[in-house]
Amino acid sequence: MYSQTVMEHFNNPRHAGVIDNPDGTGEVGNPTCGDMMTFYIKVKDDRIEDVKFQTFGCVAAIAVSDIVSEMAIGKTLAEAQKITKKVVAEALGGLPPNKMHCSNLGADALALAIQNYQEKTEPPQADQKAKKRINES
């Protein structure tokens, strides 16, 4: 049912956990099945230094969380915001059709964490822009 990459990330998630005093956090609920995902980020010089996640969800949701974390680390905020569900699903070697919605969660939670960081650090105008981007994604 799941690709080998999905199973690897599920069995050995490397980024599961919590960051104390994170620079940003993002929490999303899965409207389809009621599951939850929280992302914590550390940011330095506009770059994502570290990501940790907490996920209450299925195999796909856990694998998605881990690979999104992996992809985001080292990227600039702007680059990280370009991580879409499609990119995530591809990096995992595909997801079963009814599990595609789990890949949204990862990208959404990361985007919210970035937004949260920006709200804390940027002037209100940039804040508006960030929000808009999220709404459009």
Place this chain on the structure above:
Amino acid sequence: MKRVYLDHAAATPVREEVLEAMLPYFRERFGNPSAVYDLGADIKEVIEAARAKVAGFIGAPADQVIFTSCGAEANNLAVKGAALAHLKKGRHVIVSAIEHHSVLNSARYLEKFHDFEVTFLPVNKFGQVEPERLARALTPATVLVSIQHASNEIGTIQRLKELTGLCREQGVVFHTDAVATAGQIPVDVKDLGVDLLSLSGPALGAPKGIGALYFRRGVRLVPQIHSGIQENGRRGGTENVPGIVGLGTAAELAGAELAANARRLKDLRNRLVAGVNDRIAGAIFTGHPEERLPGHASFCFEGIEGEALIFLVNARGICANTGSACASKALKVSPTLCAIGLSPEVAQGSMVFTLGGDNDQEDIDYVLAELPLAVEKLRAFSPVWRKKLAAASGG
């Protein structure tokens, strides 16, 4: 790696004796029972002998058992067949909210295509239908009530006699899905007072592709598979002879071993339940604590999701089931877990063990060693569990 199979409600290995009994009917004795010449005609007797065994197993007369392709077909034939045969009386059927999909969706079919009114009866927190509720739901237009004998998901056994009595008084046909109970506890159609009762082969050590429906003499059924007059016109289509022989043999064996099997399963089950309660915090036991299938244990582990848990233990050789929404094709939480009042979040952590003849104490101890590790692993990064711990420590 060790393999421990604990999903006997989904499928069981075909028993050696059953397979042996079936084999001649694939090649040597392959004739069509409807044929006139000996190679076919002789098979009729074989079918009748199997029918007598299945009937004997449930305390029914031999001519009141219909062979079907599975338990789901038996449920379809019972619900749709009986409801459509009584259109003159009315168009109301009652089913419990925790029936198998084959019953629930047959009822919905009647609602959608035949203008039936369907009552989905709620259950109490143990999953039992309370007689007063059924009494209140019955109307002069009610033609059929379908309430399972026991739940494969939460193990609870219904107090059927109290329910069938009510329907008998009012002349309403009563069907029960006994797929979960057959071979686990005594199933006697007269004692239970049912008019229709469904059985499934794979629950008894017969192969997939065979089931049966008991009907009390005089209960009318509209066939759901239209063809020739096989099964006395109640179910068309050439008989699955090997399957029928297999089910007959399986039923005979299950009947003979019933008491000993139930005792053994119950001991193993109790060991599993006690061990889980001992070793895993936040384990919510589902279903009735005593009035349940001997080989059935079910839980919800707080803070985690069932599909992930099943995959983790499966990597250690353990096969079990879950009612989690994420594990279902429709991504919907199991109606049974909702009906017993669990929150969607708790229901996500569902895990169901159904034990069978091939399990022993070593299997249970292996599960008790592996399961806590898997639960712990998932809880370590669960935001829900983290919040729960924080709340518990007042922080």
